[in-house]
Amino acid sequence: MNGHIIPGTPIAVDFWKKRDCPSAKFFFLTHLHGDHTVGLSSSWQYNIYCSAVTSKLLTEKYGIKDDLINVLETGSSSIIYLDDEKQEQMVVSVIDANHCPGSVMFLFEGYFGKVLYTGDFRYCDLMFVDTPLSNCSDIDILYLDNTYCAPECIFPTREEAIEKLIKLIQEHKDHRIIIGMRNLGKEDLLVQIAEITQEWISVPSSMYRTAEILGLPNVFCIEDNECKIRVVPFHTVNKSNVIGWNNYEPTLVILPSSLYCGLGCIPFEGIPNFHIVPYSDHCSYEEICTFVERVKPKFIYPVVNERQRGGIFGKLSDRSDLSCLNKYLSKEQSVKFTIPKSVKRFMSLPMNTYMRKVSRQKNKAAKYHY
Ligand SMILES: [Zn+2]
Incomplete structure (x- = not known):
């Protein structure tokens, strides 16, 4: 607390x-x-x-x-x-x-x-x-x-992190994109991704409701597997899911978080198509x-x-x-x-x-x- x-x-x-x-x-x-x-x-x-x-x-x-x-x-x-x-x-x-x-x-x-x-x-x-x-x-x-x-907690500005994230998405044109997020906090990032890539973004229903309450631009849909870009709960991004998603179809998985900065370890290091982008709200x-x-x-x-x-x-x-x-x-x-x-x-x-x-x-x- x-x-x-x-x-x-x-x-x-x-x-x-x-x-x-x-x-x-x-x-x-x-x-x-x-x-x-x-x-x-x-x-x-x-x-x-x-x-x-x-x-x-x-x-x-x-x-x-x-x-x-x-x-x-x-x-x-x-x-x-x-x-x-x-x-x-x-x-x-x-x-x-x-x-x-x-x-x-x-x-x-x-x-x-x-x-x-x-x-x-x-x-x-x-x-x-x-x-x-x-x-x-x-x-x-x-x-x-x-x-x-x-x-040791060194990470880029949010603008620099967004640039990196967009570049990653654009470099993986033939991939499905999965982004792991917690419930509240990075809505602006998603809106920017949607506007730059011109793609709808599928989000969990609770996040969709939050976007409605906040009056965000209409770029979201609820848990739609047809969307190229999907947001999933942060905790569901783990090694076996990243591998499983990629077995189904080529999938770029991104965690926009600086949570691991300064810890001297990177989770799931070496797994293909998995990236942590140090986008931070702190x-x-x-x-x-x-x-x-x-x-x-x-x-x-x-x-x-x-x-x-x-x-x-x-x-x-x-x-x-x-x-x-x-x-x-x-x-x-x-x-x-x-x-x-x-x-x-x-x-x-x-x-x-x-x-x-x-x-x-x-x-x-x-x-x-x-
Ligand atoms: Zn907070």
């Missing part, structure tokens, strides 16, 4: 184990990938703050009740009261995380200082153009997507360094917890050691704070009392564009 409680606050981000932290009262969701939603189900009863796109997917795919969702528009800042007496407030700004549809970063500003929570993200210059990050020089705590935080190590250098936080914490790794990905646990980024941190002292009394009282309220109060007086965020 990649969620965290911001210490000394009632704020939870991508954290859904309510019983483990009863003082959490405000639940923020960065994006809808499974490792950020552990514990979130249709029986969830508390307010959720997320982007408009995530909100649509939440109701459709997770069955979350509409009236629990507070949409925070990407590119806006909102004021949220942190108690039931309206004495203490924070500002939360929402920044596009360039990771998957609906993904955002949250910048929280309040009695606790400034906390930037990236969720998963891929660095791009636009994050620093006319956003709260443009002039930020005093971030107290940065919660950082450390998925590829190791010097930052490379170099991009992580650039981002941290620009944000210059006083403290930094990893979003991805080392305890969750295992198997060949055990090596990834090193990536939660962020000491390699210390040289980019600000030397200034972090803000020291005490929790305001009204917030402390609010945090200690039993959840059912809190819910009754919220249903009487929904904590609507006052929005403005930054």
Whole structure:
């Protein structure tokens, strides 16, 4: 699970184990990938703050009740009261995380200082153009997507990866194309492939529904074996299937993923017609360094917890050691704070009392564009 409680606050981000932290009262969701939603189900009863796109997917795919969702528009800042007496407030700004549809970063500003929570993200210059990050020089705590935080994690830009992928497809004109993908995140890539190759793309029904919700161009069809290009679930791309597909007809199998970067091993190495193209929705190590250098936080914490790794990905646990980024941190002292009394009282309220109060007086965020 990649969620965290911001210490000394009632704020939870991508954290859904309510019983483990009863003082959490405000639940923020960065994006809808499974490792950020552990514990979130249709029986969830508390307010959720997320982007408009995530909100649509939440109701459709997770069955979350509409009236629990507070949409925070990407590119806006909102004021949220942190108690039931309206004495203490924070500002939360929402920044596009360039990771998957609906993904955002949250910048929280309040009695606790400034906390930037990236969720998963891929660095791009636009994050620093006319956003709260443009002039930020005093971030107290940065919660950082450390998925590829190791010097050996070198991979190309998404544009370069797409170019490579298209070239591969064009070099295999007489082959069927199979692409292994997870459910949400690389829809833009598929649209580009469809537009360049002028081919329909067959996808699993759940992915088709996602494309409908996202209002993507009409380039998809559902599990149609007649399509030259087919998307299959990521986990079904294994050695025996690659061989089996090729026994049936010449088939180029592609995994657009940087998952194996820096691990020193390539799965199914040497199997004909199988390629991994390092198309990534996360930052490379170099991009992580650039981002941290620009944000210059006083403290930094990893979003991805080392305890969750295992198997060949055990090596990834090193990536939660962020000491390699210390040289980019600000030397200034972090803000020291005490929790305001009204917030402390609010945090200690039993959840059912809190819910009754919220249903009487929904904590609507006052929005403005930054
Ligand atoms: Zn993600």
